[in-house]
Amino acid sequence: MKKRLYLELENCIGCRSCLAACTQCGGHEERNRNYVYDVNPLVNRQTMPLMCLHCENPACARSCPAQAIQIHETGAVLSALVEKCIGCQNCTIACPYGIPKFDQEQNIMYKCDLCIDRTKDGIPPMCASVCPSNTLQWLTDEEIENKKKQFNLDNGKWVTSMPYLEGETNVKVNLPGILQGITKLF
Amino acid sequence: MQAKAAVNQKSGNTLNNAFASHFAKSMFLSVTALAILSFIGTRMFTHVDLNLYGYMVGTIVFIGGFFYRFIAWGERPPTKLILKKGLKLLFRKSTPKTSVEHLATYNFIWNRGIYRWTQHVLIGWGCILSCFVTFPLVFGWMYFTMDNNGHYNIIAMGMKVMTVPAEGIIANLSYNALNITAVMVIAGVCMALYRRLKNMQARAEQKFLYDFLPLYMLLLVSITGLALTFMNIFLHGAGQPAMSLIHQWSVIITLIYLPFGKLAHIPFRPMSVLARNYREHYAEQGMKECKVCGDQFVSIEQSKDVVDVLGVNTIEFKAKEGHHLAEMCLPCRRKYRIAQFSGFPTHEVKVKEANQNAKG
Numbered sequence: 001m002k003k004r005l006y007l008e009l010e011n012c013i014g015c016r017s018c019l020a021a022c023t024q025c026g027g028h029e030e031r032n033r034n035y036v037y038d039v040n041p042l043v044n045r046q047t048m049p050l051m052c053l054h055c056e057n058p059a060c061a062r063s064c065p066a067q068a069i070q071i072h073e074t075g076a077v078l079s080a081l082v083e084k085c086i087g088c089q090n091c092t093i094a095c096p097y098g099i100p101k102f103d104q105e106q107n108i109m110y111k112c113d114l115c116i117d118r119t120k121d122g123i124p125p126m127c128a129s130v131c132p133s134n135t136l137q138w139l140t141d142e143e144i145e146n147k148k149k150q151f152n153l154d155n156g157k158w159v160t161s162m163p164y165l166e167g168e169t170n171v172k173v174n175l176p177g178i179l180q181g182i183t184k185l186f
Numbered sequence: 187m188q189a190k191a192a193v194n195q196k197s198g199n200t201l202n203n204a205f206a207s208h209f210a211k212s213m214f215l216s217v218t219a220l221a222i223l224s225f226i227g228t229r230m231f232t233h234v235d236l237n238l239y240g241y242m243v244g245t246i247v248f249i250g251g252f253f254y255r256f257i258a259w260g261e262r263p264p265t266k267l268i269l270k271k272g273l274k275l276l277f278r279k280s281t282p283k284t285s286v287e288h289l290a291t292y293n294f295i296w297n298r299g300i301y302r303w304t305q306h307v308l309i310g311w312g313c314i315l316s317c318f319v320t321f322p323l324v325f326g327w328m329y330f331t332m333d334n335n336g337h338y339n340i341i342a343m344g345m346k347v348m349t350v351p352a353e354g355i356i357a358n359l360s361y362n363a364l365n366i367t368a369v370m371v372i373a374g375v376c377m378a379l380y381r382r383l384k385n386m387q388a389r390a391e392q393k394f395l396y397d398f399l400p401l402y403m404l405l406l407v408s409i410t411g412l413a414l415t416f417m418n419i420f421l422h423g424a425g426q427p428a429m430s431l432i433h434q435w436s437v438i439i440t441l442i443y444l445p446f447g448k449l450a451h452i453p454f455r456p457m458s459v460l461a462r463n464y465r466e467h468y469a470e471q472g473m474k475e476c477k478v479c480g481d482q483f484v485s486i487e488q489s490k491d492v493v494d495v496l497g498v499n500t501i502e503f504k505a506k507e508g509h510h511l512a513e514m515c516l517p518c519r520r521k522y523r524i525a526q527f528s529g530f531p532t533h534e535v536k537v538k539e540a541n542q543n544a545k546g
């Protein structure tokens with residue numbers, strides 16, 4: 001059963017376990033490729049994670065002159081191939097969410113590859129494996145559908161893509177509590 | 187705007203149009219050039235080494251595959267842009283230095299790790315040196331004649347370049363050049379294979395055809411090459427003809443495979459020099475300021491080019507504030523997304539992003 005990464009942003013408690021876990025994934029060379037943001041840093045403590053959403057039509061790959069960013073058959077948009085990336089940084093400019101990171105010294109881009117050596121075998125990515133607050137989950141489409149029923153939102157208020165994102169993505173994003181008005185920002 | 191129009195037009199006339207003519211032209215020119223060079227080099231084909239005939243055919247098939255791939259690739263909008271603008275900037279003062287660092291000494295791979303650098307120097311330079319020796323021999327650009335007095339003449343392009351004693355250092359180095367490079371390649375490939383056992387990165391993205399095949403082919407070429415020498419010296423040539431065929435076969439397969447697999451980076455890599463020039467030149471021309479925080483984060487030119495290239499792919503990221511998302515610096519773009527989720531304008535809070543790097 002194909003599973004996908006599903007984010008329930010409002011659950012985030014800012015522990016940054018996902019960042020730490022990311023550093024430990026095979027091939028990440030102890031550098032994390034995801035982000036956690038304070039929503040309103042001077043006022044409250046609500047945080048939200050941000051990572052590559054693995055777009056169905058990825059701007060990063062479309063803008064790469066070297067074809068260094070490959071799309072895996074699972075839909076994951078991979079990190080730059082080490083022998084192909086020529087270091088132009090087009091991808092960092094193209095990504096609508098500012099995800100790809102660039103290493104000047106090594107002249108290479110690196111980004112979330114959805115822990116492809118894990119997820120291609122159905123094992124959840126590192127970040128979802130460790131998230132203690134159920135912000136990052138690894139679910140089948142059916143399970144995501146069930147959540148939709150459970151939250152019983154008005155039509156159009158179930159956001160997994162537009163208008164909150166720029167296009168269809170393989171990772172699904174949601175913030176049901178905030179949309180329902182039953183959770184407030186901490 | 188002009189650039190955008192140009193890009194649009196070009197992508198309109200698809201691969202095929204430009205393709206047939208470009209491909210045929212490049213192919214014709216290269217084969218002609220090879221033939222002329224060989225004609226001169228062999229003094230009107232009087233010194234052709236027929237043992238090497240298979241290589242000649244292999245090389246010509248390789249050139250076909252190479253142009254096929256290269257032209258299809260060069261037609262992609264982002265590739266075309268960097269190639270076009272990069273070639274115009276080829277004569278920057280920094281070009282020689284960048285070229286050496288990117289293409290010869292691989293400083294950036296050093297920064298990825300000394301192991302990876304050593305491995306690549308062994309494989310890369312082993313192969314490059316082998317080619318420097320092999321190709322001139324195959325196409326008759328260089329050959330040896332022997333005088334009666336125990337001296338070899340090295341003939342390049344039909345002219346005597348050097349006469350060296352048959353037992354001297356230079357002569358020995360040239361007999362053994364391919365043995366030395368073979369040992370370099372074998373050592374490098376073994377390092378690469380060992381890394382696949384030990385390091386998960388090398389493992390994560392590997393597919394047999396893409397990742398292992400080129401390594402095994404390089405190994406096969408080098409080992410059969412060494413075996414040839416071994417048979418010549420220790421077995422008085424026993425088994426040599428068969429091994430020679432296997433060796434030839436492995437080289438030809440490697441050449442034909444080259445444009446399509448991992449080794450395709452060899453002809454494509456010089457683009458990294460173009461890309462560096464492009465970034466440096468246009469950064470001097472003027473930097474783009476982030477629409478939110480004002481930080482200069484990329485050259486105006488590149489920002490525009492990326493927006494155009496995305497446009498060709500019918501991707502248009504307009505923020506509701508009116509600008510393109512590519513006009514925001516990366517941290518602001520990320521905060522802008524958070525703002526879309528939460529409804530609170532995170533990107534407008536003047537606080538630098540913090541705590542984003544976990545120490546592994």
Ligand code: HEM
Nearest residue numbers: 082083288289295298302306309310313314378452455456
């Ligand atoms: C034009 C100069 C060249 C450049 C700039 C270049 C660049 C690179 C880079 C950046 C990598 C990735 C290394 C890493 O991050 O570990 C690589 C890998 C590799 N290169 Fe080159 N290369 C060049 C020439 C060659 C040549 C002539 C060969 C000979 C066949 C070669 C064979 C390989 C192989 C086999 C790998 C894969 C290593 C592995 O899978 O672990 N390269 N190259």
Ligand code: SF4
Nearest residue numbers: 052053055058060095
């Ligand atoms: S979110 Fe950015 S980095 Fe990830 S696939 Fe989409 S464009 Fe590429």
Ligand code: SF4
Nearest residue numbers: 064085086088089091
């Ligand atoms: S930086 Fe590397 S991966 Fe990104 S667009 Fe340029 S070549 Fe492609």
